[in-house]
Amino acid sequence: xxxxxxxxxxxxxxxxxxxxxxxxxxxxxxxxxxxxxxxxxxxxxxxxxxxxxxxxxxxxxxxxxxxxxxxxxxxxxxxxxxxxxxxxxxxxxxxxxxxxxxxxxxxxxxxxxxxxxxxxxxxxxxxxxxxxxxxxxxxxxxxxxxxxxxxxxxxxxxxxxxxxxxxxxxxxxxxxxxxxxxxxxxxxxxxxxxxxxxxxxxxxxxxxxxxxxxxxxxxxxxxxxxxxxxxxxxxxxxxxxxxxxxxxxxxxxxxxxxxxxxxxxxxxxxxxxx
Numbered sequence: 001x002x003x004x005x006x007x008x009x010x011x012x013x014x015x016x017x018x019x020x021x022x023x024x025x026x027x028x029x030x031x032x033x034x035x036x037x038x039x040x041x042x043x044x045x046x047x048x049x050x051x052x053x054x055x056x057x058x059x060x061x062x063x064x065x066x067x068x069x070x071x072x073x074x075x076x077x078x079x080x081x082x083x084x085x086x087x088x089x090x091x092x093x094x095x096x097x098x099x100x101x102x103x104x105x106x107x108x109x110x111x112x113x114x115x116x117x118x119x120x121x122x123x124x125x126x127x128x129x130x131x132x133x134x135x136x137x138x139x140x141x142x143x144x145x146x147x148x149x150x151x152x153x154x155x156x157x158x159x160x161x162x163x164x165x166x167x168x169x170x171x172x173x174x175x176x177x178x179x180x181x182x183x184x185x186x187x188x189x190x191x192x193x194x195x196x197x198x199x200x201x202x203x204x205x206x207x208x209x210x211x212x213x214x215x216x217x218x219x220x221x222x223x224x225x226x227x228x229x230x231x232x233x234x235x236x237x238x239x240x241x242x243x244x245x246x247x248x249x250x251x252x253x254x255x256x257x258x259x260x261x262x263x264x265x266x267x268x269x270x271x272x273x274x
Contacts, residue, residue: 018061019069021077025273026152026192026228027085027122032073034108035091036061036100042093045126046168047156049196049242051234052092061100067107074115086120086150087112096129102138109147121147124192126154128171130179143187150225153180153189155218157203158211165198166242177214184221191215191224195250196232196242208253212260219266226269229254233274247274 018038024031038059041052070087077084087108089095098104105123112121129135142149157163160173169176183189193211195203203211218224232244254272261268 018066019073021073024085024088025233026230026271027088027120029083029085030077031085031122032070032077032087032119033091034066034070034087034089034095034104036089036095036098036104037092040092042097043126044094044097044128044169044171045154047166047194047242048168048198048238049166049194049232049236050238051236053237055092061098061104063100063103063107066104067111070108070111071115074111078115084116084119086122087116088122088124090124094126094128095123096125096132096135096139101135105138105142105147105149109142109149120150122150122152124152124154126167126169127176127180127183128169130183131171131175136179136183140183140187143189151187151189152192152228153183154193155180155191155211155214156194157207158209158214159207162203162207166194166196166203181218184218184223186223188223188225189218190226190228191218192228192230193253194230194232195245195253197245198242200243202245202249208256212256215257216260216264216266219261219268220264224268226271227254227257228271228273229257230273244274247272250274 018035020033020035022031022033038061040056074084095101109121112119139151143151156166163173215227229250231250232242236242250272254270258270
């Protein structure tokens with residue numbers, strides 16, 4: 001299924017849509033989403049803030065449908081004089097878990113080149129794909145080469161304790177962050193961090209300090225395009241397990257990172273999206 005109308009939320013993914021244009025706060029405008037899981041959610045994280053509601057549809061992914069849909073949506077956006085900010089792989093789960101991801105990424109890059117060369121090509125990922133050599137290499141080549149893939153890489157936690165609370169994954173924290181370190185040494189990435197409460201508790205001062213230390217280490221590679229600190233802004237099926245923090249909390253975390261970067265003589269943009 002394809003949705004060509006522009007909406008202000010992401011719920012159309014749960015209607016079986018493979019392509020869905022949305023207004024994105026972090027993209028700063030029109031983002032064309034690519035959903036590799038139109039049938040049901042597939043993810044190896046179970047984040048309490050996740051906005052994907054339970055659903056199941058008889059709507060498998062088909063790359064030809066994806067390509068024709070992407071062509072159609074980009075053509076419609078151009079006709080309406082809407083500048084497409086990015087083509088974004090996100091959808092109902094972790095994109096790199098799909099066996100169709102490599103072919104879909106290549107197809108999207110070719111269509112982008114013709115239809116919307118000004119648009120970024122983005123994948124929003126929890127980073128677990130980096131644990132597989134073939135995906136690690138694919139993402140490295142895509143980010144460092146002509147495709148210029150912008151990888152929005154999740155780093156919600158600086159400690160294993162908070163990682164278990166906010167990402168709730170069986171993937172070991174140290175193993176995952178080790179691979180993130182390895183990747184950031186050789187390829188450009190954008191680091192994205194969700195700040196919210198879990199069970200009415202915000203991340204502790206010790207957690208904030210550990211996250212800041214890890215963020216600085218990554219910034220020291222010179223390959224961090226920017227840091228995105230964002231808050232919970234949409235309903236989630238597990239509400240109220242997670243809830244939004246005051247904007248001031250996010251701004252304080254961002255200010256601490258900017259100060260630490262400046263002190264260390266490092267350069268990386270730090271953006272806040274409440």
